[in-house]
Amino acid sequence: MEAGARRAMVNAVILHCPGDEERARWLAQAWRNEGRATLCAMGANRRRIALGARSALIGLWSSRSLCDDGGRQFAHVLAESADQAMLVVFDGRPPLDIVTQAGVTVVVAHGDMSELLGRLRNTAGELADGRAQFSDLGGRKQVRAAPARKGGVSTRTWGVVAGIVLGLALAIGGLAPSIGRIMQTATADAEQR
Secondary structure: EEEEOOOOOOOEEEOOOOHHHHHHHHHHHHHHHHHEEEEEOOOOOOOOOOOOOOOOEEEEEOOOOOOOOOHHHHHHHHOOOOOOOHEOOOOOOOOOOHHOOOOOEEEEEOOOOOHHHHHHHHHHHHHHHOOOEEEOOOOOEEOOOOOOOOOOEHHHHHHHHHHHHHHHHHHHHHHHHHHHHHHHHHHHHHHHH
């Protein structure tokens, strides 16, 4: 990175099972210079996680992870956000099949936590930018294309603007007959005077 250049912040949602709270808190604390970090404990009712445009979902999976269903629901939550998610595995615990089949990037944690944090920062940046990244299980994963831009505005924004304009046009068109009747009544009243 060039001197003076600043990389874009990436917010992290740290998904963890009971038993991994300590690692999740450590990562959230260490992430403070990268963006916002939100701890998200896996529970019986967790089904989905809504992620923003510059966000990454980081799942922690270790020998400490305690899940009644063997991690199946945890894996489904990660798989639903595969383009913005990564799974960090600790203690030599194998990653969940659902996660790997969904194409979620897997990062294998080794002893050096500062090196791990650097890898997580880089991978989160690649996920947020829609770039391909390497998985520790081998291969390069191609993620979604970054949103197309028109003059600095995303296509989604243009779609919202077009929808509003169309809605206004339809509303005005629907009011046209009523406005015509009001105008006729006003003209007739003016002529009678």
